[in-house]
Amino acid sequence: EIVLTQSPATLSLSPGERATLSCRASQSVSRYLAWYQQKPGQAPRLLIYDASNRATGIPARFSGSGSGTDFTLTISSLEPEDFAVYLCQQRNDWPLSITFGQGTRLEIK
Amino acid sequence: QVQLQESGPGLVKPSETLSLTCTVSSDSIFSDYYWGWIRQPPGKGLEWIGSIYHSGITYYNPSLKSRVTISVDTVKNQFSLRLSSVTAADTALYYCARGGVGSASRWFDPWGQGTLVTVSS
Numbered sequence A: 001e002i003v004l005t006q007s008p009a010t011l012s013l014s015p016g017e018r019a020t021l022s023c024r025a026s027q028s029v030s031r032y033l034a035w036y037q038q039k040p041g042q043a044p045r046l047l048i049y050d051a052s053n054r055a056t057g058i059p060a061r062f063s064g065s066g067s068g069t070d071f072t073l074t075i076s077s078l079e080p081e082d083f084a085v086y087l088c089q090q091r092n093d094w095p096l097s098i099t100f101g102q103g104t105r106l107e108i109k
Numbered sequence B: 001q002v003q004l005q006e007s008g009p010g011l012v013k014p015s016e017t018l019s020l021t022c023t024v025s026s027d028s029i030f031s032d033y034y035w036g037w038i039r040q041p042p043g044k045g046l047e048w049i050g051s052i053y054h055s056g057i058t059y060y061n062p063s064l065k066s067r068v069t070i071s072v073d074t075v076k077n078q079f080s081l082r083l084s085s086v087t088a089a090d091t092a093l094y095y096c097a098r099g100g101v102g103s104a105s106r107w108f109d110p111w112g113q114g115t116l117v118t119v120s121s
Helices: none
Strands: A004-007 A010-013 A019-025 A033-038 A045-049 A062-067 A070-075 A085-093 A096-100 A104-108 B003-007 B018-025 B035-040 B047-052 B058-060 B068-073 B078-083 B092-099 B108-111 B115-119
Touching: A004 A085, A010 A019, A019 A033, A019 A085, A019 A104, A033 A062, A045 A062, A045 B108, A070 A085, A096 B047, B003 B092, B003 B108, B018 B035, B018 B092, B018 B115, B035 B108, B047 B068, B047 B078, B058 B068, B078 B092
Parallel strands: A010 A104
Antiparallel strands: A004 A019, A019 A070, A033 A045, A033 A085, A062 A070, A085 A096, A085 A104, B003 B018, B018 B078, B035 B047, B035 B092, B047 B058, B068 B078, B092 B108, B092 B115
């Protein structure tokens, strides 16, 4: 099973600042990595897929990068509504494996 | 806009079978997507349970495979989850979602709002 490790566990920043979140895979997942945003009491929302493609309706301040084992989600200038938990997810086909990271909590400083 | 809605009992007794249904709106269960179940124990991370295609092809998380059955009802545009021999460790928020398996999408989008299932006597 591919393990995804997210860091940091908690990130404290202020609105307007830049956020950089990391997701590291225990083995290469090529570019097959997604990022989700989850707010309290809500389901996860897809932000980024295939490492760097924004999902429909996602603001341009969200960007993703990386390949292989190291991936980054960047929020260029934090808005108040961006403070949430961010999760990464991979799918590997041989053998089939779908796993999620433990999440990074982005909190207001 | 595709919407998914989970339904089922919120309380299940230990050793019994958990049963949930996901109703799909504004999309056909015949679309070229798999339909999946994911769960999130309180305070813990997300765990993929399994996924199904409208033809009945299923894929399960190996860690749960012996206890999981996912089925599809194409008439009702629904798919369902059964998890047998539950314990307190199966207490979680259960989500249904589109995608994850197959060529159409490696990712889950959209998700249902989730339903909390507690295993307790």
